[in-house]
Amino acid sequence: MEDIILLSHGNGGENTRKLVEEILGTLGNDILNELLDAAVLPISGKIAFTTDSFIVSPIFFRGGDIGSLSVYGTVNDLSMVGATPLYLSLSFIIEEGFTFSDFRKILLSIKEGAEVSNVRVVTGDTKVVERGKGDGIFINTSGVGIIKNGRDWRKREIKDGDLVIINGGIGEHGISVMLERLGIKAGKSDLAPLNSLVLPLLDRTNGIKFMRDPTRGGVATVLNEISRKYGVGIEVYEDKLPLKEWVKESAEILGIDPLYAANEGKVLMIVDSKDADVVLNFLHEKPDGYDASIIGKVTKSSNRVYLVTHIGTKRILDTLKKDILPRIC
Amino acid sequence: MEDIILLSHGNGGENTRKLVEEILGTLGNDILNELLDAAVLPISGKIAFTTDSFIVSPIFFRGGDIGSLSVYGTVNDLSMVGATPLYLSLSFIIEEGFTFSDFRKILLSIKEGAEVSNVRVVTGDTKVVERGKGDGIFINTSGVGIIKNGRDWRKREIKDGDLVIINGGIGEHGISVMLERLGIKAGKSDLAPLNSLVLPLLDRTNGIKFMRDPTRGGVATVLNEISRKYGVGIEVYEDKLPLKEWVKESAEILGIDPLYAANEGKVLMIVDSKDADVVLNFLHEKPDGYDASIIGKVTKSSNRVYLVTHIGTKRILDTLKKDILPRIC
Numbered sequence: 252m253e254d255i256i257l258l259s260h261g262n263g264g265e266n267t268r269k270l271v272e273e274i275l276g277t278l279g280n281d282i283l284n285e286l287l288d289a290a291v292l293p294i295s296g297k298i299a300f301t302t303d304s305f306i307v308s309p310i311f312f313r314g315g316d317i318g319s320l321s322v323y324g325t326v327n328d329l330s331m332v333g334a335t336p337l338y339l340s341l342s343f344i345i346e347e348g349f350t351f352s353d354f355r356k357i358l359l360s361i362k363e364g365a366e367v368s369n370v371r372v373v374t375g376d377t378k379v380v381e382r383g384k385g386d387g388i389f390i391n392t393s394g395v396g397i398i399k400n401g402r403d404w405r406k407r408e409i410k411d412g413d414l415v416i417i418n419g420g421i422g423e424h425g426i427s428v429m430l431e432r433l434g435i436k437a438g439k440s441d442l443a444p445l446n447s448l449v450l451p452l453l454d455r456t457n458g459i460k461f462m463r464d465p466t467r468g469g470v471a472t473v474l475n476e477i478s479r480k481y482g483v484g485i486e487v488y489e490d491k492l493p494l495k496e497w498v499k500e501s502a503e504i505l506g507i508d509p510l511y512a513a514n515e516g517k518v519l520m521i522v523d524s525k526d527a528d529v530v531l532n533f534l535h536e537k538p539d540g541y542d543a544s545i546i547g548k549v550t551k552s553s554n555r556v557y558l559v560t561h562i563g564t565k566r567i568l569d570t571l572k573k574d575i576l577p578r579i580c
Numbered sequence: 581m582e583d584i585i586l587l588s589h590g591n592g593g594e595n596t597r598k599l600v601e602e603i604l605g606t607l608g609n610d611i612l613n614e615l616l617d618a619a620v621l622p623i624s625g626k627i628a629f630t631t632d633s634f635i636v637s638p639i640f641f642r643g644g645d646i647g648s649l650s651v652y653g654t655v656n657d658l659s660m661v662g663a664t665p666l667y668l669s670l671s672f673i674i675e676e677g678f679t680f681s682d683f684r685k686i687l688l689s690i691k692e693g694a695e696v697s698n699v700r701v702v703t704g705d706t707k708v709v710e711r712g713k714g715d716g717i718f719i720n721t722s723g724v725g726i727i728k729n730g731r732d733w734r735k736r737e738i739k740d741g742d743l744v745i746i747n748g749g750i751g752e753h754g755i756s757v758m759l760e761r762l763g764i765k766a767g768k769s770d771l772a773p774l775n776s777l778v779l780p781l782l783d784r785t786n787g788i789k790f791m792r793d794p795t796r797g798g799v800a801t802v803l804n805e806i807s808r809k810y811g812v813g814i815e816v817y818e819d820k821l822p823l824k825e826w827v828k829e830s831a832e833i834l835g836i837d838p839l840y841a842a843n844e845g846k847v848l849m850i851v852d853s854k855d856a857d858v859v860l861n862f863l864h865e866k867p868d869g870y871d872a873s874i875i876g877k878v879t880k881s882s883n884r885v886y887l888v889t890h891i892g893t894k895r896i897l898d899t900l901k902k903d904i905l906p907r908i909c
Binding site: 258259261262263264265266267268285286287289290291292294297298299300301302303304305306328329331332334338340341342343344373374375376378379380381383384385386389391393394395396398403405466467468469472476480511513570571572576577578 | 587588590591592593594595596597614615616618619620621623626627628629630631632633634635657658660661663667669670671672673702703704705707708709710712713714715718720722723724725727732734795796797798801805840842899900901905906907
């Protein structure tokens, strides 16, 4: 008989203990093992705190799975505010009947993700719902990090002529998950932790004025958020967008604009033009930044986001209206 | 047409923004409104960090709903390690078709819960799954708090003769949710924030050696955790258990032992016998503690939990094996 998760694994009793032991067997450490109601953490300073629930479908995809996505997604959210990610919480909502073998694969992927990005899982929770009341597994990770002096970009002013920089190819996570759903074995999610990329960069220059990972809604959505938040216009140059060949082809076949497709290993930055070389030179030396490009610029003469096309015409790049890519993260 | 949540409310675009604005309209504050990837928090010292996903069914019940449960559940987990709860994260997994009117009710309940327990929601996330892939709404709350000097009970030693104290009637949340499912309008969950009860108590005495809120699995499960963690025996006196009349009657009809039923406004403490009066006197003055009782004692001669019955016999009070109360929190 297959080793599956039952409702009783969620009841707080004997089976819950077994499920928790399964988790501790893979992810245990001195703080998590205490199994207190809350983890007690020896940190102080300016703290960052974030949360994300992950409902990606399918849960295993080329380039990662819901486990590594949960770790890197939260590591990246902390990194985006200049925080060194330190501690993660981990909460599972599992549908009855989910196999222990898949659960273990996900735990191992979380373990590896935590090691790679140098964070520790310190507190957690497990819940089980009846068959048909969930979808395999959902994972929430929350994270706590610390913001060292000088890494907080939030008070810097965005001005005319500031540049939009991205560390590489866009739309790869969203498009690859869509391909996965169609059973097409092509492409690969760009899923990656960004802390080791962006934190040293913040130490190197004060020219970074905004930073966000363009996940759900993609690059176009983040640019619209910046435009709205700061009341500035942004021009994006279509022929500067770093696009892998498979992304271009698949996007055309699927009818998805890569500018709206999710990324999970990309950071979009607004950079002072005088610091662009420092940023690009740094990024170009890194495996996750070799394809970094200036893809646009801030223009105070407008308060909209425009795409400047190959042939030089301009069209408004709006926020996403329809739902083209559900359950991408 | 009813105002319902659609998959597009989860896509990161225009509709997600509307959903977020709905949340900010109710829960907004200067930190949450920044809509950064992670909240930046001005705290330092010894930090507590906790997480919980809530899948309670039904989502509205006598004495609370999934919203207030999510707030108090996490507030209580922080309080249990002696931390003053400060900041909450809030992450929704919503099934397509969930009504905005229910969503707003839950938001209001979260707002009230946060006000009552003096915490702020500072970061969040919203995800939407297809119909049939969730169950209305699931909520994850994680929390950050600060542990002031002297409130950390974790290094205190549990010894023979220490007493087990609870602040009032047991099994009320679990039994009342079960009644709710059966359509019986009786009883009421004990859902309540415990920070204002336990934190001043930790300041008043050093005699508290362990503290936990007996949620899933109930009082019997927590006592077994203590017994296992510290390698001690515990005797529980059946005739000292504070039980409301409706709990006694319903428990008998439902065939549920209240010792295994969830509580959401109770704290179970191991207290040095010389400090028991201080603790009881303090609790008896409070609305959430008037029925506080000594329900058992630590005995080093054994390493099991025993129930001493009305007639003086002893039976082992084991951890829960079967799943009697799924989706209680």
